[in-house]
Amino acid sequence: MESPDPRAQEDASEDQRPNARFCSDLSRFDDQPALIEDGQTITYRRLADLQQCWSERLGARRSLVFLEARNHTSAIAAYLGCLKGGHVVHLFGEDERDKLAERVELFRPNVVLSFNAGRLEEDHPHRVTHALHPQLQVLLSTSGSTGAPKLVKLSDRNISSNALSIAEYLQLAAGERAVTSLRFNYSYGMSVVNSHIATGGTLVLTERSAAEAAFWTLLRAHAGTSFAGVPYVYERLRLAGFSWADAPSLRYATQAGGRLPPDMVRHFADLGERHGWRFYVMYGQTEASPRMAYLPPEMAAAHPDCIGIPIPGGQIALIDETGRDIEAPDVAGELVYRGPNVMMGYAVGPADLGTDCSAGQLRTGDVACRNADGLFCIVGRTARFVKPFGIRINLDQIEHLLAPELPGIVCAGDDRRIVIALPANGHDAPVDSAALTTRLAEHHGLPDFVFEIVRLREIPRLSTGKVDYRAVMEAAGSASQRSADFPGLMSGTFLREIGREMARIVGFQESQWSGVEQIYATLVGQGATGASTFTDLNGDSLVYVETHMALEEYLGSVPPRWEQMSVDELEEMRSHAARI
């Protein structure tokens, strides 16, 4: 399925320096308000000046710039200045500061712009000249590269075409006012900034979360016309009984960053209809700059489980295992996206900054089908991708990573655990499982307990000779069960474990809960399923405080009425929080 590309005339220029088209001439919007921060309005004319200042300040030589993306005027102006000056800008978040040193060491940026006491400060750590691809403009980290310095490369064409596509299907115009509910190092947040700047809209800048009343006060005060949220935020707003009537200026709301359950889509579509705003369910990945599809609001109530249709200029195809296109409706296949917004590839080091590995298409790893109405619905993921805690992990990549040191290693997994299976006959030397687990956990930014190292006598295989990953998971289950034999009640291990647990209860040690199911099993004493709630499991007042505390440790905060929320709902909250 393909939509006409209104931006065909805007193909990548042959110029050796990109200049993001969507923001190349900000002054054309004259005295329209561009940014509002702390009650101060920055017009487009003024923003164009600031952009020019930043562009010049960063120098005539094309540089690699690392910019801390906060919702402040200076950060937005610096970002636009980088784009105008043709510099390559990597947007990083406040929460990535701990990984910054490693990233700076690896990529050797010329300039690092980061906040110190509320001011954007400039640092010039490396004077090297990078071989930067002529079209490269933005580098973003993906959810899958939280722990590893792997960045998505986006060109001028990628971000500009996506901004204009979004503006087209959301019908954005100069009167729009978006209050920043997302950080703009997050691709969804960046797309809000880009699409509004592209159309002369206004950004009301705040670092407040949509979970705070102050955010909505700001939205009302500045007559915000749109709201962008991830599923977690929508779920919490619904749980908190947020009154949408208090946002009368709202024209539309968008949702992306994960799957919102169909009943919630219906709920918000219905709310929108009642309060006079449109609700857009959107689908994307950072690798697509990020938007790929959207569900037209009028179809949300009837097809709440769908991601909708491709954005203008994009094309979605489904392919089978042999790579052939699937044309028939309701047949599942891997979703492949083609469009001008598909990334230039990944950068794992400075050498990658000079290349364009884009094949013009993106294999998303999501399995989808097309229904009779031509709408796409996600039905799963290709087996070799898993998403523990919402972080996308390629199991093949782990195998490749470890294969040189651990020949014959096999990696299987699901969204809860990743099993590293070592063939017993393949390794004479002992393997330090704890060290390996820690290494993998740090590399992928996941907790240790997600990784399970097991030694199998033989790696199970299918008759075709391929590894039987399902059998690997099952074998790992029984192997770890054997290794976890009960240590004996008066044994040192058991007593030490009790001591540790006591320290965890009083807060001297951090608790290591692996999931809501485990919390319920340990504290309520009942095996839970995804649909179970605390009350379903006969949780009562004798254990609820303990359970509340454990959930608080695991989830960060516990919503009101948590006892009536299912395990899946609570887990979904956590994974969205991790993604944000």
Place this chain on the structure above:
Amino acid sequence: MPHAFDRYASGHSGRIIETDIVLRAIAISAVVFNHSHPVRPFNYAGGMTVLLMLAGYSLARFALSRTETQDLPTVILRFATRIWLPCLAIVLASFAIRRQFDLAELLFISNWFPGNDLAFLFVWYPQVVVQLLLCLALVFSIPAAARQFTARPLAATLIVFLIVFAAGRLFSQDHVPDALRTIPPQRIAWNFILGCLVFFALASPLAPRWNRVALVSLTIACAALAFGLRSLEFWTLSMSVVLLSYWPRLRLPESLARLFQIVGQASFTIFLLHVIFLRIYTLGLGLENQSGAWLFAMCGSLLAWLMATATLRVWRRLKGNDWLRRSLAPVLPGSLLAHLRPLRLGRLERH
């Protein structure tokens, strides 16, 4: 416009804690304080009153708010068993230590008779709660009653509350000498049902502001009638309901919140064991300082709870669980749990 969501939004120092946890912790500390101060200028009562109200509140929150009415009697009976089993263990242990026996106490009905109990436990409280739970289970086993209740929980609870409050006043023993007083459930059932009423009134989406005002007014009026304006019980109960109504979650300094949570979690164990620790302090160690006795009983009970809870958690994590061990867990040291293994009724689970 403040949203409920704000109250647990990040960005502030401290920790958000549910008010009923704070109240539970303060109430149990007050109970132990009262019991550790036999020589006192006036009665520090009030803790038990709040605990009884919170027991009703929790029952409504975790059991009565279910929509499947056919489950209600089972759920209530299961909860009653969880209270009864550890109490029974202490009663039996007390008989063994004292080499005495009391059938009424064994049958959990000694609250109907005047006189002192043998158990190292203020056993009237669990007796009243268990008896009330049995009555509720009986009522909910009538399908029509369960349906009526589920259809209009607030109205039904209000009617029940008014009836039991009138019954309470009818069976008032204000003018009976202390030695002859009994504590049958009808005398204080209103205190327990008040907790249910608090939950349903605050959970009701209709007219929340008026619900709160009406609830607080009703509590103040009933508490004044039952206890008198000058009693500590009146003030503690009224203030507790005000807090629950207007500040359902509190932001407290991290360490204070953690302390409340731990004491709140351990409140049932503290209730079960504090008398034993008070006896150890006065009879075993021969000490007399009353504040020291309070501290000793609180810390001793907390430590016992901590050890038992940690043991149970480790046990469950490593092996499995069943309902019998679960019921006895609050009072048994972990090593004893192993001997119950042949009795296990639940299925083996691995976590």
